[in-house]
Amino acid sequence: MTVSQDAAVQETITPDGRTIGGVLMEMRNITLRFGGVVAIEDISFDIRQGEIRAIIGPNGAGKSSMLNVINGFYHPQDGEVWYKGAIRGPMRPHQIAAQGIARTFQNIALFHGMSTLDNIMTGRLTHMKTGMLSQSVWFGRAQREETENRAFAERIIDFLEIQSIRKTPVGRLPYGLQKRVELGRALAAEPSLLLLDEPMAGMNVEEKEDMSRFILDVNDEFGTTIALIEHDMGVVMDLADRVVVMDYGRKIGDGSPEEVRNNKAVIDAYLGVSSD
Amino acid sequence: MVSSPDRPLDTIPRLVAHHAQNRPDSAAFREKEFGIWQSWSWRQTASEIDALALGFLDIGVNAGDHIAIIGRNRPYLYWAMVAAQSVGAIPVPLYQDAVAEEMAYVIEHCSARFIVAQDQEQVDKIIDVKEELSGVEQIIFLDPRGMRKYERALLTEYSVLQAQGRENEAKLRPELDKRLAAQSGADTCAMLYTSGTTGRPKGVVLSNDNIIMTSKASCSFDGLRADDSVLAYLPMAWVGDFIFSVGQASWSGFCVACPESSDTMQHDLREIGPTYFFAPPRYFEGVLTSVMIRMEDAGDLKRVMFKHFMEFARTVGPDILDGKPVGLGKRLKYALGNLLVYGPLKNSLGLSRVRVGYTAGEAIGPEIFDFYRSLGINLKQLYGQTEASVFITQQPDGQVRSDTVGVASPGVELKIADNGEVFYRSPGTFVEYYKNPESTKSTKDTEGWVATGDAGFIEKDTGHLRIIDRAKDVGKMKDGSLFAPKYVENKLKFFPNILETVVFGDGRDSCMAMINIDLQAVGNWAERNNIAYSSYQELAAHVDVYATIQQHVEDVNASLAADEMLAGCQVSRFLVLHKELDADDGELTRTRKVRRSVIEDKYKDLIDALYGGKTEIYTETEVTYEDGSKGSIAATLEIRDVRRVAREEKAA
Numbered sequence: 001m002t003v004s005q006d007a008a009v010q011e012t013i014t015p016d017g018r019t020i021g022g023v024l025m026e027m028r029n030i031t032l033r034f035g036g037v038v039a040i041e042d043i044s045f046d047i048r049q050g051e052i053r054a055i056i057g058p059n060g061a062g063k064s065s066m067l068n069v070i071n072g073f074y075h076p077q078d079g080e081v082w083y084k085g086a087i088r089g090p091m092r093p094h095q096i097a098a099q100g101i102a103r104t105f106q107n108i109a110l111f112h113g114m115s116t117l118d119n120i121m122t123g124r125l126t127h128m129k130t131g132m133l134s135q136s137v138w139f140g141r142a143q144r145e146e147t148e149n150r151a152f153a154e155r156i157i158d159f160l161e162i163q164s165i166r167k168t169p170v171g172r173l174p175y176g177l178q179k180r181v182e183l184g185r186a187l188a189a190e191p192s193l194l195l196l197d198e199p200m201a202g203m204n205v206e207e208k209e210d211m212s213r214f215i216l217d218v219n220d221e222f223g224t225t226i227a228l229i230e231h232d233m234g235v236v237m238d239l240a241d242r243v244v245v246m247d248y249g250r251k252i253g254d255g256s257p258e259e260v261r262n263n264k265a266v267i268d269a270y271l272g273v274s275s276d
Numbered sequence: 277m278v279s280s281p282d283r284p285l286d287t288i289p290r291l292v293a294h295h296a297q298n299r300p301d302s303a304a305f306r307e308k309e310f311g312i313w314q315s316w317s318w319r320q321t322a323s324e325i326d327a328l329a330l331g332f333l334d335i336g337v338n339a340g341d342h343i344a345i346i347g348r349n350r351p352y353l354y355w356a357m358v359a360a361q362s363v364g365a366i367p368v369p370l371y372q373d374a375v376a377e378e379m380a381y382v383i384e385h386c387s388a389r390f391i392v393a394q395d396q397e398q399v400d401k402i403i404d405v406k407e408e409l410s411g412v413e414q415i416i417f418l419d420p421r422g423m424r425k426y427e428r429a430l431l432t433e434y435s436v437l438q439a440q441g442r443e444n445e446a447k448l449r450p451e452l453d454k455r456l457a458a459q460s461g462a463d464t465c466a467m468l469y470t471s472g473t474t475g476r477p478k479g480v481v482l483s484n485d486n487i488i489m490t491s492k493a494s495c496s497f498d499g500l501r502a503d504d505s506v507l508a509y510l511p512m513a514w515v516g517d518f519i520f521s522v523g524q525a526s527w528s529g530f531c532v533a534c535p536e537s538s539d540t541m542q543h544d545l546r547e548i549g550p551t552y553f554f555a556p557p558r559y560f561e562g563v564l565t566s567v568m569i570r571m572e573d574a575g576d577l578k579r580v581m582f583k584h585f586m587e588f589a590r591t592v593g594p595d596i597l598d599g600k601p602v603g604l605g606k607r608l609k610y611a612l613g614n615l616l617v618y619g620p621l622k623n624s625l626g627l628s629r630v631r632v633g634y635t636a637g638e639a640i641g642p643e644i645f646d647f648y649r650s651l652g653i654n655l656k657q658l659y660g661q662t663e664a665s666v667f668i669t670q671q672p673d674g675q676v677r678s679d680t681v682g683v684a685s686p687g688v689e690l691k692i693a694d695n696g697e698v699f700y701r702s703p704g705t706f707v708e709y710y711k712n713p714e715s716t717k718s719t720k721d722t723e724g725w726v727a728t729g730d731a732g733f734i735e736k737d738t739g740h741l742r743i744i745d746r747a748k749d750v751g752k753m754k755d756g757s758l759f760a761p762k763y764v765e766n767k768l769k770f771f772p773n774i775l776e777t778v779v780f781g782d783g784r785d786s787c788m789a790m791i792n793i794d795l796q797a798v799g800n801w802a803e804r805n806n807i808a809y810s811s812y813q814e815l816a817a818h819v820d821v822y823a824t825i826q827q828h829v830e831d832v833n834a835s836l837a838a839d840e841m842l843a844g845c846q847v848s849r850f851l852v853l854h855k856e857l858d859a860d861d862g863e864l865t866r867t868r869k870v871r872r873s874v875i876e877d878k879y880k881d882l883i884d885a886l887y888g889g890k891t892e893i894y895t896e897t898e899v900t901y902e903d904g905s906k907g908s909i910a911a912t913l914e915i916r917d918v919r920r921v922a923r924e925e926k927a928a
Contacts, residue, residue: 164539
């Protein structure tokens with residue numbers, strides 16, 4: 001299966017009534033090597049505006065590396081990354097932060113001693129323009145800015161239903177809630193592309209259901225484009241509009257959950273090759 | 277809203293209009309949202325209600341329609357009730373945690389054409405049972421989140437409906453004025469479904485007169501004023517919340533504050549610091565337990581100080597509260613205690629400003645009751661039910677005791693039947709059970725006396741009412757002595773380690789008990805004593821837990837033996853249940869009252885084993901999870917014998 005290189009994709013309406021727009025990001029023949037190890041080999045796919053795009057694959061398939069290429073943390077040796085209609089070169093950390101891609105991490109990376117609210121406020125940092133000095137006096141523009149950003153953080157707290165832990169240090173929260181706070185911090189950045197690295201890992205069924213609902217609601221309410229890596233096939237098939245399947249650094253499938261489910265290569269990779 | 281001053285204040289919309297005119301800028305409602313307390317003045321409240329009422333007219337609500345209202349306590353939903361009343365419709369608040377089938381029954385029973393639902397969760401439930409609901413035309417929802425993709429034909433957003441109403445105001449205004457003017461005190465104010473300890477819920481029809489006369493009387497009884505405040509956190513479908521947050525608030529004009537979410541209630545309580553507060557005994561028990569646990573973990577100095585001053589407070593605190601004479605030295609020491617312990621504790625519980633506090637619904641343990649009284653919190657008891665618009669009896673200031681429920685409320689007459697059942701007659705007495713004349717007739721006689729279903733007696737010297745038990749549960753043991761299970765159960769439940777218990781013995785020769793331990797209290801004790809456990813079931817079966825519970829049961833037996841009438845109810849044998857009794861399994865009502873017959877049926881094997889003299893029993897029990905799926909848990913339960921205190925022994 002090959003991805004159409006034609007960027008002029010028409011707007012489409014999904015069966016559940018959401019609008020999927022044009023291409024937001026496109027990976028063209030990406031290859032990423034660490035010394036002699038090839039982590040990603042000649043992969044191409046695109047992410048369209050407003051969709052939920054999943055990347056799945058067995059352990060070591062190169063999913064997390066792919067996510068790091070998407071957000072610009074890694075720069076591939078070969079291939080082109082097209083983002084918002086322009087080719088993207090190597091970036092410095094502050095440029096990465098400023099491009100409007102937010103992410104959550106597989107092993108939660110929150111500030112444990114800080115409260116839920118403060119953690120979410122850190123997600124607003126890229127939207128704060130006043131300097132450290134005026135912020136420390138907290139006067140005029142700095143005060144206004146803080147108020148505006150706090151209001152935004154509160155909307156997220158309301159959205160994720162975490163009012164009761166607003167002032168609780170996140171280190172004291174159970175795992176499932178920490179994941180939710182991390183999602184909150186990523187949302188606080190008002191990303192145009194949200195990357196979720198195994199958002200359901202280590203969760204029980206109820207927490208998974210909650211998280212799935214939040215992911216769908218984020219996509220639905222804010223129209224945020226989401227790319228997620230996930231192990232749990234069931235979850236992916238329910239959530240995603242389109243799925244990329246990776247194995248040993250290569251792409252072995254791409255398409256709707258239905259297409260992917262019936263793809264022979266995918267079945268082989270996940271369930272093993274039958275002997276007959 | 278237009279209201280001429282010569283019109284009597286005999287409906288809720290008229291009371292709201294009255295406040296909007298007389299205190300337009302004082303706060304009527306508050307709600308914490310986005311981390312900040314938002315407030316609405318009486319004028320704003322009246323205008324919000326007005327817009328919604330016009331909206332209701334716009335979608336064709338007729339006078340006499342029922343409008344179901346489902347959700348947690350939010351100002352918008354209270355407005356929906358008053359807006360419904362404004363157009364002559366009858367608000368029917370439902371329990372928000374009811375499962376879809378329970379909801380379907382009520383909605384179908386009152387043939388509601390319109391439903392106001394808070395959020396997606398409630399809307400989903402209604403859509404799930406849509407097939408069974410022939411009459412529902414529109415669902416008005418408050419929070420649009422998650423419903424972007426829903427079929428819109430059936431759904432209207434709350435704010436859109438208000439806008440629609442305002443837009444068509446010119447056309448609708450005369451009709452609204454006409455309907456407002458046509459109402460009287462005899463019209464129905466609301467219909468509240470009883471939680472149904474037995475059988476299907478019944479719709480209790482309460483008139484404007486019922487609600488307003490009761491609110492008026494109870495406000496003057498406790499001196500409630502416009503500058504009081506309450507936190508509305510108990511289910512909107514419960515008559516108490518309706519009286520406090522709609523009836524009394526509209527009568528006296530005080531402010532109703534709604535918490536941010538159910539999880540933040542404790543925190544919001546502290547921020548609001550209400551002056552008028554109601555909570556079931558369970559709440560006070562839970563708070564006391566958590567205070568005690570926290571004190572156990574506190575530093576030595578704090579612990580010693582807490583212990584010392586609390587012991588002191590128990591001796592003088594209630595007297596100071598009741599205004600009885602107390603020596604100057606003791607008063608000074610109490611003031612010091614207030615500075616060091618009571619004040620900070622009350623503040624952290626959010627009860628610093630409480631002037632009038634009530635508890636009701638179940639008996640409250642004397643220890644628990646005294647704890648709050650000794651802190652200087654004016655906690656009192658009342659006795660009431662939906663059919664009475666809450667108030668039957670209540671305790672006047674200065675006459676507060678844990679074992680009575682007080683004197684007859686203003687305007688209420690009491691009488692005790694031969695079998696001990698309590699009857700009352702009052703201005704708050706309900707009109708009827710909706711579509712159920714037989715039940716109405718069997719509950720309320722032609723002279724207006726209502727059977728409470730509770731057995732009790734009036735103390736000769738004080739005039740206070742004491743409730744023993746449900747009248748139908750009061751039975752006879754084989755030897756003819758009185759059997760009052762609730763009385764025994766309550767005595768057992770006063771121990772913090774026991775959360776719930778069911779006692780059997782009607783028509784038998786001895787009493788047996790099934791017990792649920794309190795996981796929080798016992799779990800904390802286990803942690804302290806290095807007892808490892810992984811589940812409720814494992815902890816409940818622990819030999820040391822059994823020993824503790826046995827001690828509690830024996831203590832109860834000793835105290836029962838002291839009472840001539842109830843000495844026969846001493847517990848002979850008990851077991852600790854392997855699962856917590858749960859409303860989802862139908863074992864408790866939604867207000868967490870034990871459904872005796874269901875339990876008797878479901879745990880028949882255990883009861884047989886208790887009476888069969890076995891020392892252990894293997895059992896399997898079906899459980900329902902929150903999502904409705906079913907599973908089962910199996911366990912082997914130990915059964916223990918308990919020492920009974922013989923009557924002769926007491927006589928000797």
